[in-house]
Amino acid sequence: MTPIVCVVGKSNVGKTTLVVKIITELKRRNYKVSTIKHDVHGFDIDKPGKDTWKHAQAGADSVMISSPNKIAMIKKVEEEWNLDKLMELNNDSDIIVAEGFKTSDKPKIEVIRSEKYTQSICKKEDLIAIASDINHNVEGVAVVDLNDAAGLVDIIEEKILNTRKCDE
Incomplete structure (x- = not known):
């Protein structure tokens, strides 16, 4: 299964900002990256009136849309999928x-x-790390500045990917 790291924390602490920085740094190091976003409130990505929305409104249990450069799928589920099941798609x-996924058993960076x-x-x-604007003393857990994506990716390489890719 593909290795995973969860970026977690309370609302409005900068999780998305940090995830974007981590993705950018991983891509700079030539990794192929997927993301999964947890939304406890539910979401709707289909726009009313569009064809795929009409398909779902007509009762389709799964709707896919495809173009030359991306695909998307909207699937009705009876219950929330756990992180392991979502990971199978990536x-x-x-x-x-x-x-998100702060209650999962996956490795985490807490903001x-x-x-x-x-x-x-x-x-x-x-x-595996705490990203913060203040110092923390959690034995065995690295504390990294909120803006230090390179430092966090170093930790991800060491603890999750079990490798260190060299800059070329």
């Missing part, structure tokens, strides 16, 4: 970067911003 990447909260919400054994 088997052609070097790594998956997930945003802690002092203006939002200061104590970790994760189990220590799940953490």
Whole structure:
């Protein structure tokens, strides 16, 4: 199965901003990256009136759209899929970067911003790093500045990918 790291934290701490920086750095190092975003509130990516929306409104359980450069699928599910099941759909990447899934048993980078909260919400054994604007003392867990994507990707290479790609 493709290796994964989850970027977690409370609402509005900068998870998406950090995920974008991590993706950019992984791509700079020539990794093939997939992402999975968890939305506890639900979402709707189909636009009312569009053909795929009409297909779903007519009762289709799964709707796919394809173009020369991308595909998308909207699938009705009876219950939320767990992270392992979602990961099965991303088997052609070097790594998956997930945003959210703080209760999963997958390795995590927790984003802690002092203006939002200061104590970790994760189990220590799940953490590979804390990205924060303040210092933390969690034994065995690296603390990296919120803006240090390269430092976080170094940790991801060491702990998740078990390799260090050299800059060429």
